[in-house]
Amino acid sequence: MSARIQTLAKAVKENPDDSFYKFTLALEMLKIGESSKARVLFQNIVDNDPEYVGVYYHLGKLYVDLQDNEKALKTYTKGIEIADQQNDEHSKAELKSAKFDLELELD
Incomplete structure (x- = not known):
């Protein structure tokens, strides 16, 4: 370690x-x-x-890596809601992009 x-x-x-x-x-x-x-x-x-907005992108990405796309989508969606509540446009854009990419992959 x-x-x-x-x-x-x-x-x-x-x-x-x-x-x-x-x-x-x-x-x-x-x-x-x-x-x-x-x-x-x-x-x-x-x-x-739950207000720690930075966690949602990384947890969502981890779920994608683990091939649990349903949890990834839910995680990204929740993160977008939190970022929106906090007026954190950077995090919101990152999360939306990750969610969009995943949705495209799933289509």
């Missing part, structure tokens, strides 16, 4: 309500092929901090 992952895991343990640490650790888990651990971390953020 890399020093970065160990540091982030310790930060998550010491700050269990901090979504940023969980999010960053999940991204590191993806880099080393630990998609199931990343999914658990991302889902924890969605469940406990």
